[in-house]
Amino acid sequence: MIKEKPLFLNPYRPGAGHMPPHLAGRHKETEEFIKLTSQTTILENMVLTGLRGVGKTVLLDTFKPLSIKNNWLWVGTDLSESASVSEENLAIRLLTDLSVVTSNVLISQEKISKIGFINTEEIIEKRLGFDFLTQLYQNTPGLVMDKLKYVLEFVWDCLQSQNIKGLIFAYDEAQNLSDQAAKEQYPLGILLDTFQSIQKKDVPFMLLLTGLPTLFPKLVESRTFAERMFRVVFLKRLNENDSRDAILKPITDQINTCLVHFTEESVNLIIKNSGGYPYFIQFICKEAYDVFLPKLEAGEKASVPLNEITRKLDTDFFAGRWARATDRQRELLIIIAQLDNSEEEFSVQDIVELSKKDMKKPFSPSHVNQMLSSLSTAGLIYKNRFGKYKNRFGKYSFAVPLLGQFILRQQKII
Ligand SMILES: Nc1ncnc2c1ncn2[C@@H]1O[C@H](COP(=O)(O)OP(=O)(O)OP(=O)(O)O)[C@@H](O)[C@H]1O
Numbered sequence: 512m513i514k515e516k517p518l519f520l521n522p523y524r525p526g527a528g529h530m531p532p533h534l535a536g537r538h539k540e541t542e543e544f545i546k547l548t549s550q551t552t553i554l555e556n557m558v559l560t561g562l563r564g565v566g567k568t569v570l571l572d573t574f575k576p577l578s579i580k581n582n583w584l585w586v587g588t589d590l591s592e593s594a595s596v597s598e599e600n601l602a603i604r605l606l607t608d609l610s611v612v613t614s615n616v617l618i619s620q621e622k623i624s625k626i627g628f629i630n631t632e633e634i635i636e637k638r639l640g641f642d643f644l645t646q647l648y649q650n651t652p653g654l655v656m657d658k659l660k661y662v663l664e665f666v667w668d669c670l671q672s673q674n675i676k677g678l679i680f681a682y683d684e685a686q687n688l689s690d691q692a693a694k695e696q697y698p699l700g701i702l703l704d705t706f707q708s709i710q711k712k713d714v715p716f717m718l719l720l721t722g723l724p725t726l727f728p729k730l731v732e733s734r735t736f737a738e739r740m741f742r743v744v745f746l747k748r749l750n751e752n753d754s755r756d757a758i759l760k761p762i763t764d765q766i767n768t769c770l771v772h773f774t775e776e777s778v779n780l781i782i783k784n785s786g787g788y789p790y791f792i793q794f795i796c797k798e799a800y801d802v803f804l805p806k807l808e809a810g811e812k813a814s815v816p817l818n819e820i821t822r823k824l825d826t827d828f829f830a831g832r833w834a835r836a837t838d839r840q841r842e843l844l845i846i847i848a849q850l851d852n853s854e855e856e857f858s859v860q861d862i863v864e865l866s867k868k869d870m871k872k873p874f875s876p877s878h879v880n881q882m883l884s885s886l887s888t889a890g891l892i893y894k895n896r897f898g899k900y901k902n903r904f905g906k907y908s909f910a911v912p913l914l915g916q917f918i919l920r921q922q923k924i925i
C-alpha cells in the first residue's frame with residue numbers, strides 16, 4: 512500500500528543503549544522500580560539484569576527522569592571499563608559521580624575582610640564540588656570504606672534541608688566490577704559494605720545496578736547479605752503483544768508520513784525470528800524497512816528477506832563473540848547448542864553425556880566446569896540462578912540470546 516512520499520527516516524535503532532522509537536512493555540519492571548523509590552529507609556536496592564541486548568540500558572535510561580520527577584537525585588555511569596578497578600578508584604568513581612549533582616550545594620559562606628583595603632570584604636563560598644569531596648575523603652582517617660562512609664553521610668547531612676528524597680547511584684555494566692583477592696582489592700565488597708552501612712543509618716542512597724546475569728551471583732559471592740539487599744528484576748524477551756508494538760508502533764504512530772507498512776505475515780515472521788528479543792526486533796525491522804521502502808515506492812509487493820537479514824545479523828552481532836572463543840571452547844559450545852534445552856538451561860551432566868556420544872575426545876565433568884567458568888567470564892554463559900525450576904546450582908544458560916541457533920547455523924546443523 513503506497514501513500515504520499517514522506518520525509519520519514521528509518522525509525523528502528525539496533526544499537527547498544529540506543530533508545531528505541533517505541534519502548535515496548537516493561538510496565539511491571541518500571542512499577543517495581545517506582546515501588547523502590549517510595550522507600551524512606553532503603554531496605555532494598557535494585558539489580559536490573561538480563562541477557563545481552565534485552566533492553567537493560569534503555570530501561571535504566573527511562574528510570575532517570577522518573578526518579579528526578581519524584582525528587583530523587585540521580586548519579587552514576589557505565590562501568591564497562593572497570594574490570595580491574597581498585598578500591599581507591601571505586602571511591603574516586605563514586606565521588607566524581609556524586610559531585611556532578613552536588614557541586615552547586617552551598618555549605619558555607621564566609622565574609623573575609625581584605626587586609627590593606629578599607630571596607631572591602633571578600634565572600635568565600637564552599638560548595639560540595641569534586642575538590643571539596645576528595646579533600647574531605649583524604650582528610651578522613653581510616654580505610655577506604657571509613658572515608659567513603661564519612662563523605663556520603665556528610666553529603667546527606669548537607670542535602671537534608673533540600674526537598675530531596677534521596678540519591679540513586681545507577682551503574683550500568685556493573686558485572687565488570689570484581690573483587691581481586693590476589694591483589695587484595697575488594698571494590699565490590701567495599702561498595703556493598705558502604706551502602707549497607709549508610710542505609711542502616713537512614714541515609715537514603717540507593718544502589719541500582721544493571722548488568723548481565725553474572726552480576727547478581729557475583730554480588731552474592733562478594734557479600735552473602737547481597738541476597739537480601741537487592742530486588743532482582745530479570746528482563747526477559749518481549750511477549751507477543753509487546754513485540755508486535757515494538758515492530759509496528761514506530762511506523763503506525765506516523766501513519767500519515769510513513770510509507771512502509773508491515774503485513775501481518777511479516778510481523779509474525781519478525782516476532783518468530785527475533786524470539787521477542789528487543790535488539791533482534793530492532794535489527795530485523797531496520798533491515799526490512801530498508802528493503803520494503805523502494806519496493807513499496809515502486810508499487811511492488813515486499814516481504815522480509817529473512818535469509819539475508821539472518822546472515823547480516825550473524826556477521827554484525829554473533830561473529831565477533833564467536834571469534835573470541837578458542838577452538839576447544841567452540842567444540843564445547845557446539846555440543847551445548849545441540850542440546851534440546853540449550854535455549855533454556857543445561858547442566859554439566861547434559862554436556863558430558865552428549866559429548867560422550869558425539870566426540871572422539873569427550874569432555875570430562877571437571878573440564879566442562881572449568882570451561883564454563885571461563886566462558887562465563889567471557890560473557891557467553893552464566894550460571895543460572897533464575898531458571899524455570901529455581902535451581903540454584905548446576906544449571907547454566909547462554910548469556911547471549913539465540914546463540915545456540917547461530918552456532919547450529921555455523922555448523923550447518925540447521
Ligand atoms: N522495550 C523495548 N522495546 C523495543 N526495543 C527495545 C526495547 N528495549 C530495548 N530495545 C532495543 O534493543 C536494543 C538493545 O537495548 P539495550 O542496549 O538497552 O540492551 P542491553 O540489555 O543494555 O544490552 P547489553 O547487555 O549489550 O548492554 C536497542 O537497539 C534498543 O533500542
Ligand SMILES: [Mg+2]
Nearest residue numbers: 527528567568
Ligand atoms: Mg546495556
